[in-house]
Amino acid sequence: MKKKLTSVLAVSMAMSAFLAACGGGNDGKNAASPSASESASPSPSASESASPSPSESAAPKVEPFSMTVRHIQIGEPRKFRLAILNSVLDNVKKDVPEVSFELDGVEDSVNRFTKLPAEMAAGNPPKIFSLFAGAGDAQKYAKAGRLLDLTPIIDELGLKDKFLNVLDPWSVDGKVYGLPIGGNTEGVFYNKELFAKYNLEAPTTWDALIKAADTFKQNGIAPIAVGSKAGWVPNMFVNTLIGRIAGENANAGFITGETKWNSPDVVAAYQQYADFEKKGYFTKGELGKTYDDMLNDFIAGKAGMMFDGSWRNSAFTDQLDAAGKPAIGAKLAGKVSYIALAPVPNGKGDQTAMNANYAEGYGFSADLNDNEKAVVKSFVKNLFSDEMQLRGLLEDGVLPSMKLSDEALGKVTSPLLKEVLDALKNSSKTFPHFDQIVQSKVYSETETQLQKLIAGKATAQQVGDAIQKVQDAENAAAK
């Protein structure tokens, strides 16, 4: 026993020595150093640094400092957006040479539903972070005093009139607390090759859509790819169905009480979804499939259509990225089309309206010292420039959130991206996704209930009733 113990101890000693060595070489950050005692005591960046008197900090002697940037640009399909973020951060470093950035990439829904809410509750969000617009996110945090008021920075940089009319879901009482990197619409991607193979018409009418779906199904191809493991993915389609069937103004009325989730129209939209489900129009095993699986299935030709955000168009480009790698859906380049969802028979309201959102953007912690504010200012300046907006459009396929010149827009060569722009141009009206409108508890309930609907555990009426119950409670609490 004794002998063995000595060897255990010896091994562990060796390990800790090794560790100490590694920790030392770690950029001096507190990452892996066993002597964490100094670095980890009450986080130095947050509390101490906020206090020093404001005027001095502009003085030339600025100690190097580090800021955390929480972003959601991870994985293959978002690599273009990551590249833009990196370019922006490089430019910021030119403005503020003392700063270094610690990038913290997190999956979108993890950031939105897990990390940020917890950090906001704890009062320690990252300094710069990906933020979602609307009542459940940006506006909620702004009201709780967690977000930096960007109005002065926007005024100072003269950006005020450059944005399209997209800042409402980012504002509280006329002050802006976050900025959208761009926008998107949600519509139908379809595989032209498969449509041609089965002699199908483009799904621009409801009949064509249904016929295509039936044909695909008979041929063992999933009509519509979907990945419902995360509820927001099927919720995109539900949102547009509500817009088609209950009218494009319906979902703005959920928080005012004008629209009820269990009203016949909204229930009819859920029923439409349930019917598709029953007919087997969606990918099998969808509740276990992620958002990326959905794209994978579509690219692999396992599905003929996919209801998704227009941002996905950048997956189907044949251009190589900065690292010389092809896009994930490069083999479908030129073979994919994008259109608005076909008009639904007997639907209410404008049947050409399209869902458009300017909901993904960046927000900043309210708790910043002057050096950090300078970084934020430079970040805003560099991210919201004509150059980056155009890059976003051309490389990433994100619709600009700022006014771009016709000349700039003329640089769009990708046919798919042109279709995205055309789809928006051709729709007479736009309506937002309800995820920017309703309170976060209501939104979570829509995901929970939709998954129940998909699993066959609830009927459309039960879904509507359950969501309305939460909506009532939240509306009452807001008064």
Add this chain to the structure above:
Amino acid sequence: MPATAKKVIPHLFMIAYVVVILVPFLFVLFSSFKLDNNEITQHPFAFPKHFSFDNYKETWVKAKISVYFFNSLYLAFSAAVVGVLLAAATAFAITRMKLEKSSQWIYQFVLIGMLIPGNVLFIAQYFLVRDLHILDTHWALFLPYTAGALPFSVLLLAAFMRAIPHELEEAGTVDGMGAIRMFTKIILPLSIPSLVTVFIINFLGNWNEYLLSNFFISKDSLRTLPTGMVGFRDAFQMNYALICTGIVFSVLPVLILYTFLQRQIIEGLTAGSVKG
């Protein structure tokens, strides 16, 4: 039944069991060398065609496994060592020192902790850690890991130390030893087997911990192996070969350690669970 058949039957069952345990690992190992999902689907059991270590290089860089690994290692190690030492000191005081009344009381008080299932205190600990301003630092894991192991460790070590004959420290007192030296020179060395047991249990518990690590740490550079790997899976869920490589990376060190220390680990964990 012929005698040979009698001998073979248990082996047949056991081999089936062993296959069920090992095949998932082999599958992952083979997949980790394959080019892409396509090659995996087409030949799931085929030996990889070529031993290219590209996946390994790519994963090592992309997944920051080295960072997660060392975070896990030093956190699990330091929390386990500190926990064992604190528990040993307490066990010494309540079993060997002559303040029986307080000892009884403290012993019972600490044992209450054994009744509380770990994850019940999760929310409250989250806010505690937040109020201490150590959220998103390694202290947020080190302290709960150390504290979490205390009730059990005190119980186990106290049971062991009670059994040490009292003549020993009587001899020590005659030699003029103080309590501290008695602890470090007599009791601690005698308790080494149980200290090792407690250390192994605590180390593995910390090494594998997921819940706190997932929610108390958000900086990538501070993540531990379990949470870092889940994050890696979420980011690269389309590339199963890479994910398998990640699994191999995170499982291999533990398995190597296990092959060398299997007796101690098995004895430690099983003894710990029975007495606890």
Add this chain to the structure above:
Amino acid sequence: MKSTLRNPYVYLLFVLPTIILYCMFFIYPTITSFVYGFTNWDGLNHKAFIGLDNFVNAFKDAEFRSSIWNNLIILLFSSCIQVPLIVVFALLISSVKRFQGFYKTTVFMPSILSTSIIGILWGYIYNPDVGLLNSILKNFGVETIYWLAEPKLAMFSILVTNAWQWMGFYIVLILAAILAIPKDIDEAAMIDGATGVQRAWYLTVPLIKPIINVVIMLSIAGALRVVDIVLVMTGGGPAGSTDVMASYMVNKAIKFGDYGYGSALSIIIFAIALILTALYQLLIARRQERIEY
């Protein structure tokens, strides 16, 4: 001189660090859980005392009830299905001489691995398109099975993974007890002409009953502790069908920001754990006489 062992200051020196840490991370959180549990705190706004509302809502909450049910399923599966298998395999290993060490080492191995890594590994085994299981079944003409996406199958798939991870641990526990039985008892029975199965059932099993009880006890505690595997493999889905109490609590608190409600749920989990432990002690453990050998 003898007083060194009576010196209260020295005593405090030994005890205080433990007591402080213990109070900070056990006692204080227990108290605050109770306080939060009676509020509607969302983490951002001020908390308001709302009496028993959270607890009333919890029992009205169909999803929470189904998560209790899932814990119960795990509990029943592990104590009624796993434990008999564990005993059988332990007996099998004890009956062989060759490879005994190898079997023991191998079956024990999964229990030292991180549950989250095992969750990733099995998520891959269960993957409908490239996973091991469907690849095997495809050869028998079975159509794609969605192990983790089918609400009726997902819980079962998690149970299998959980069993895969933990059975070996208990097998080794029981094996140790079997091997500790003096050989002469067994040999005497063998001379009397008892078969291997008879000896196992009439001789060995009664002798190892105390340790079987321990295993059942640990399985019950383990069933209440299950959470990592659910969070990693399904996140409680599809449509809440694999949510257990702890995962539901964590999601409510963290994802929905319902810290008051989440705390109330944690108190309920605590209470259920206490009741089960007490019941088990009263009904089963007390009636057992310890068999000494």
